[in-house]
Amino acid sequence: MGGMSYTMTDTTKLSTAECYGIALCELGEEHKDVVALTADLAKSTKIGMFGEKFPDRFFNVGIAEQNMFGVAAGMAKNGLIPFASTFAIFTAARSLDQIHTDICYQNVPVKMIATHAGTSFGQAGSTHHALIDMACMRTLPHMTVICPCDGAETYNAVKAAYDIEGPVYIRINRGFDQVIYKSPEECNFVWDKASVMNEGTDITVIACGSCVFEAMQAARIAASDGGLSVRVLNMHTIKPIDKEAVLSAISDTRRIITVEDHEVMGGLGSAVAEVVASSGKACAFKMLGHQDAFSTIGLQEDLLAMAKIDANGIAETIQEMMHADFEADDAWDDEF
The missing domain is CATH 3.40.50.970 (Thiamin diphosphate (ThDP)-binding fold, Pyr/PP domains)
Incomplete structure (x- = not known):
C-alpha cells in the first residue's frame, strides 16, 4: 500500500x-x-x-x-x-x-x-x-x-x-534537499541499522542528515584525487546507535570521521565516540560539525562550507586523517 x-x-x-x-x-x-x-x-x-x-x-x-x-x-x-x-x-x-x-x-x-x-x-x-x-x-x-x-x-x-x-x-530539513534515493524501496531502510552508502577500507566517514550527500561526494573526490577507498555510513538513527557498524569501521579502517550539521558535542560525533571509547580499540578519530559555536547567518550551502562539513571540507579532512600513524602491528592482542 x-x-x-x-x-x-x-x-x-x-x-x-x-x-x-x-x-x-x-x-x-x-x-x-x-x-x-x-x-x-x-x-x-x-x-x-x-x-x-x-x-x-x-x-x-x-x-x-x-x-x-x-x-x-x-x-x-x-x-x-x-x-x-x-x-x-x-x-x-x-x-x-x-x-x-x-x-x-x-x-x-x-x-x-x-x-x-x-x-x-x-x-x-x-x-x-x-x-x-x-x-x-x-x-x-x-x-x-x-x-x-x-x-x-x-x-x-x-x-x-x-x-x-x-x-x-x-x-528533518526545511526543504531543498538532495535526492539520494529514487524511491523509499531503494533505500532498504531499517530504522536501527546504519546504511552503507559506499564501501571502503582506508577510512570511514559516518554522517547523518544532509551531510550524508556531502560525505558521498567527498568519497568520490578522495577516490579520484588520491585513489582512496572511503567507506561512507549513513547513521540515520542516532539513538539507539548501530554499534556493530561502528565497531566494524574501527576494525576495518582504523580511521573514522563523523559529520553532522549540529554541534560536535552531544550529537552523532559524541554517540560514535562513546562506542569507540567503550570498545577499547584505538583509532584515529575526528568529529566534524559546528565547533562549540553558533553559526553565522546565510544560505545552508555556504554555512556547511564555512563549517567544513560540505564535500570539499570533508575531503580535506580525509586527506589529513590519512597521515595519522598507528603502532607498527595492526593486531588487537595488546588492546583491551
Whole structure:
C-alpha cells in the first residue's frame, strides 16, 4: 500500500518535509488512531497536508509549542498515536520540559517531527538554527532519535515511527534537499541499522542528515584525487546507535570521521565516540560539525562550507586523517 513515484520534473518536491507529509497522510489512512498537532506552522512543516485530508484528527494549538506537546502526551495516554510537528529548535529548546516530563517520563508514543533542523533555515538566523537538538533528545530516557538523509528515507522513517515503542524524534530539513534515493524501496531502510552508502577500507566517514550527500561526494573526490577507498555510513538513527557498524569501521579502517550539521558535542560525533571509547580499540578519530559555536547567518550551502562539513571540507579532512600513524602491528592482542 502507498509509496511514492515521480518524474525528473518532480524532484524539487522530494524534500524531507514533503515526503514526511505524504507518509503521514498514508499512516492516517491506515491507522485511525493517528492524530496530528501543529503550533500554527501547518504550512511550513507540511503537516498541513494531513489536516486537509483528516480535519477531524488535526489540531492547531496556536503559537504554543509547550502546550502542543502536553496535549500530545494526553492524547497518547488515551490510546492515540500523536504526530506533533514544529521547528527543531522550538522542539528541543523551547519545549524540553514538556518533552522530558510529559512524554519521556511517562514513556508515551508521541512522535515528534522536527523540521528546519541544523542550518537548513540558515538565513533566518541563530534563533532558527537547530544545532543542539540531537544532544538534548538523545539524553532523554526512552527517546528514539532519527535523522534521515533525504526525502525517501524520511518517508520510511515516519512510517517506521508508528511501530517504534515510546517517543520518537525525527529531525528533518526545511526543504531543498538532495535526492539520494529514487524511491523509499531503494533505500532498504531499517530504522536501527546504519546504511552503507559506499564501501571502503582506508577510512570511514559516518554522517547523518544532509551531510550524508556531502560525505558521498567527498568519497568520490578522495577516490579520484588520491585513489582512496572511503567507506561512507549513513547513521540515520542516532539513538539507539548501530554499534556493530561502528565497531566494524574501527576494525576495518582504523580511521573514522563523523559529520553532522549540529554541534560536535552531544550529537552523532559524541554517540560514535562513546562506542569507540567503550570498545577499547584505538583509532584515529575526528568529529566534524559546528565547533562549540553558533553559526553565522546565510544560505545552508555556504554555512556547511564555512563549517567544513560540505564535500570539499570533508575531503580535506580525509586527506589529513590519512597521515595519522598507528603502532607498527595492526593486531588487537595488546588492546583491551
